[in-house]
Amino acid sequence: MxxxxxxxxxxxxxxxxxxxxxxMEQSFPDFDMSVINQAYIRFRHYSDQGFPRVMAGEWTTGYFRFWRCKETLKDFSYRQISPEEGARFQAVYENELENITMLDEMRLTLDFLKEKNVPIGIITNGPTEHQLKKIKKLGLYDYVDPKRVLVSQATGFQKPEKELFNLAAEQFDMNPATTLYVGDSYDNDVMGAFNSGWHSMWFNHRDRVLAPGVRPVFDLEIDSFEQLYGAVKVLFDLPDNKFIFDANDKKNPILQLGINNGLMMAAERLLASNMSVDKVVILLRLNKNQEKVLRMKYTKLS
Incomplete structure (x- = not known):
């Protein structure tokens, strides 16, 4: 449970x-934006690779940020950039981070958890001040007790190290065996949780593919923000949700029902904003049956 x-x-x-x-658009206007999703994934890859060297005192934060930008661009055969160009990119990137907002589906999810009095925590890798600034900007303290927030740099550990998850379990007063960790990184989030005895939900909305031979160890996988609310809601709405994690189940109809309900709620919000049904179907990647239900309901409402 x-x-x-x-x-x-x-x-x-x-x-x-x-x-x-x-x-990227502002700093490197000649970059091929058709591969921006792949570039972002590589950028995150180099973030995960390089930050441990900052933690170890081998690199400065400034050099690390230049290095991850440079290496990402190099992977896409972009020209060599200067440290000054890297610094300008970082400045624009940080400025854009000032405008980050929580998506509706995440807010719905957190509102639901708060209403249910479910204990919520945060574990994030990165520089302490930088990450805490994001947490405040996103309004997470409306949902999370500051004592249940851990930033890797402040602890001396980082995901996927077990020490960080163990520290969180102790500080958050949570039992790993009954705690679900939700994150987008398979290596940092899923493996970190698994090796620490936690449950995990892989939030794979960037369509990452596991390397050949890698055995999936997550309990749940979702691939869009729109699926998040339904998946979390069904876990905590059921009187006994432990069967959700039955490894013998190839498919879980109860969980799928929750995800479908979340998708339909997201679809109706988009339709209410005057988006066409065709665009909603593409954006949410609805299957044929979901599309049929949506079109029937939309026609009836019209």
């Missing part, structure tokens, strides 16, 4: 690709 939930921040609580995309 799941009794508490802990979230990652970057690209989980908010869409981190949006400020990255805007910074």
């Amino acid at each position: 799941i009794t508490s939930i802990v979230f990652d921040v970057d690209d989980t609580i908010y869409d981190q690709q949006a400020p990255y995309r805007l910074a």
Whole structure:
């Protein structure tokens, strides 16, 4: 049974690709924006690779930020950039991060958890001041007790290290065996949770693919913000949700029902904003049956 939930921040609580995309457009206007999703994934890859060297005192934060930008661009055969260009990109990126907002589906999810009195926590990798600024900007303290927020740099550990998850369990007063961790990084979030005895939900909305031979160890996988509310709601709405994590179940109809309900709610909000049914179907990647139900309901409402 799941009794508490802990979230990652970057690209989980908010869409981190949006400020990255805007910074790339302004800083490197000749970059091929058709591959921005792949570039963002590589940018996150180099963030995860490089930040441990900052933690170890081998690199300055400034060099790390230049390095991840440079290496990402190099992967896409872009020209060599100067440290000054890297610094300008970082400045624009940080400025765009000032405008981050929590998406409706995440706010719905957190409102639901708060109403249910479910203990909520945050574990995030990154520089302490930088991450705490995001947490405040996103309004997370409306939902999370500051004592249940851990930023890696402040602890001396980082995801996926077990020490960070163990520290969180102790500080948050949560039982790992009944706690669900939600994050977008398989290596940092899913593996970190798994190796620490936590449950995990892989928030795979960037369509990452596991390397050949890697055994999936997450309990749940969702691939869009619109699925999040339904998936979380069904976990905590049921009187005994432990069967959700039955490894013998290839498919879980109860969980799928919750996800479908969340998708339909998101679809109706988009339709109410005058978006066409065709665009909603594409945006939410609805299957044929979901599309049929939506069209029937929309026609009836019209």
